[in-house]
Amino acid sequence: MRDVFHEQLESVFVDLAGICGRVELAVGDASRALLTGDAELAERVISGDVEIDRAREEVEESAFQLLSLQAPVARDLRTVVAALRMVSELERMGDLSVHVAKIARLRVPGIAVPEEVRPTIEQMATVAEDMVRRVAEIIIRRDVAAAIALGRADEEMDQLRRRSFTELLAEDWGHGVEAAVDIALLGRYYERIADHAVSVANRVVFVVTGDNPTSVTA
Amino acid sequence: MRDVFHEQLESVFVDLAGICGRVELAVGDASRALLTGDAELAERVISGDVEIDRAREEVEESAFQLLSLQAPVARDLRTVVAALRMVSELERMGDLSVHVAKIARLRVPGIAVPEEVRPTIEQMATVAEDMVRRVAEIIIRRDVAAAIALGRADEEMDQLRRRSFTELLAEDWGHGVEAAVDIALLGRYYERIADHAVSVANRVVFVVTGDNPTSVTA
Numbered sequence: 001m002r003d004v005f006h007e008q009l010e011s012v013f014v015d016l017a018g019i020c021g022r023v024e025l026a027v028g029d030a031s032r033a034l035l036t037g038d039a040e041l042a043e044r045v046i047s048g049d050v051e052i053d054r055a056r057e058e059v060e061e062s063a064f065q066l067l068s069l070q071a072p073v074a075r076d077l078r079t080v081v082a083a084l085r086m087v088s089e090l091e092r093m094g095d096l097s098v099h100v101a102k103i104a105r106l107r108v109p110g111i112a113v114p115e116e117v118r119p120t121i122e123q124m125a126t127v128a129e130d131m132v133r134r135v136a137e138i139i140i141r142r143d144v145a146a147a148i149a150l151g152r153a154d155e156e157m158d159q160l161r162r163r164s165f166t167e168l169l170a171e172d173w174g175h176g177v178e179a180a181v182d183i184a185l186l187g188r189y190y191e192r193i194a195d196h197a198v199s200v201a202n203r204v205v206f207v208v209t210g211d212n213p214t215s216v217t218a
Numbered sequence: 219m220r221d222v223f224h225e226q227l228e229s230v231f232v233d234l235a236g237i238c239g240r241v242e243l244a245v246g247d248a249s250r251a252l253l254t255g256d257a258e259l260a261e262r263v264i265s266g267d268v269e270i271d272r273a274r275e276e277v278e279e280s281a282f283q284l285l286s287l288q289a290p291v292a293r294d295l296r297t298v299v300a301a302l303r304m305v306s307e308l309e310r311m312g313d314l315s316v317h318v319a320k321i322a323r324l325r326v327p328g329i330a331v332p333e334e335v336r337p338t339i340e341q342m343a344t345v346a347e348d349m350v351r352r353v354a355e356i357i358i359r360r361d362v363a364a365a366i367a368l369g370r371a372d373e374e375m376d377q378l379r380r381r382s383f384t385e386l387l388a389e390d391w392g393h394g395v396e397a398a399v400d401i402a403l404l405g406r407y408y409e410r411i412a413d414h415a416v417s418v419a420n421r422v423v424f425v426v427t428g429d430n431p432t433s434v435t436a
Contacts (some may be wrong), residue, residue: 177394
């Protein structure tokens with residue numbers, strides 16, 4: 001009985017890593033659409049989100065089946081509930097990619113990101129995509145050390161967000177209010193993607209060690 | 219056995235409504251701090267968030283106890299999992315109130331909201347606080363009709379957010395980039411509070427009827 005349970009649980013984690021892979025693509029495509037003003041690519045991210053939602057529903061269904069049919073207790077129970085939370089967070093990261101893509105689409109045929117903040121936003125996009133890629137690995141390998149290391153990438157994201165504020169609030173900002181608002185919201189979306197990535201990684205730490213890192217709810 | 223289960227489940231929902239009451243206070247206090255530039259009140263919201271976090275942990279513990287000891291199936295199982303999700307969303311609404319309070323604190327002794335957008339932001343704050351108040355009632359009374367009606371308040375929030383963009387992107391906006399960025403982020407925070415309120419209400423609909431409103435994951 002327990003063996004069937006752990007096999008099914010493993011399959012849930014494989015599905016979670018698969019969703020994480022889709023989210024990585026969505027973050028990457030949304031960022032590319034943003035930085036190149038590619039309306040078609042932005043559209044693909046926006047319309048493709050429904051597949052992440054569907055994959056989420058499937059994982060939820062599997063988790064409910066596990067809870068119903070196997071009635072796990074103690075750590076097994078907490079692992080299944082952790083999986084349910086992870087899939088919610090992954091889906092939310094997909095939604096945030098859609099928000100990035102929508103800002104991209106809104107400014108076509110222009111580009112939402114003025115040249116002088118481009119390095120900062122590009123770096124945010126790179127850090128976000130990289131964090132999501134690492135989370136997929138962390139889920140598959142249950143890699144606690146990698147999960148803990150992810151916090152450092154999150155610190156880089158916080159620094160980048162502060163830098164973007166410094167840039168858009170500088171005396172010589174010449175791109176007006178609209179571009180500044182776009183940059184501020186983009187910064188918020190990337191920051192949230194990073195926060196969720198850390199939270200998902202922390203849940204893996206919990207699943208493996210039974211310890212709940214305090215930052216899990218940050 | 220089932221009776222004990224339903225009594226304990228009811229007590230979880232009473233606790234959820236209690237947390238919702240705390241969130242309502244946090245939203246109201248953060249908004250008041252924002253609109254009056256009250257640093258002390260902002261500080262109280264920020265430091266008080268730990269109590270919402272603690273209350274969340276207690277509800278989670280109770281829900282895990284229910285799952286472990288009673289091994290509910292079918293709708294009972296889904297209701298307990300819904301409660302776990304509701305408490306996460308309520309805690310997140312508390313975090314968003316902290317974000318509002320931090321913008322308030324950042325601008326003291328000034329006020330983050332310029333006079334000409336004040337009516338819009340004031341209205342957002344009122345709608346948000348009102349929505350959270352209604353959610354507490356919806357949880358206690360399992361009021362499906364009220365939960366469905368909450369969608370209309372959310373539409374008002376969306377309209378207010380659009381209005382705030384019109385105002386800060388107007389030709390005659392005279393408050394510079396910093397104030398515009400504050401307003402854009404505040405709009406985002408209030409919008410997310412409203413989204414979570416709708417989502418919590420939709421989970422009540424699910425708990426009562428077994429139907430999952432499609433907007434629950436929006």
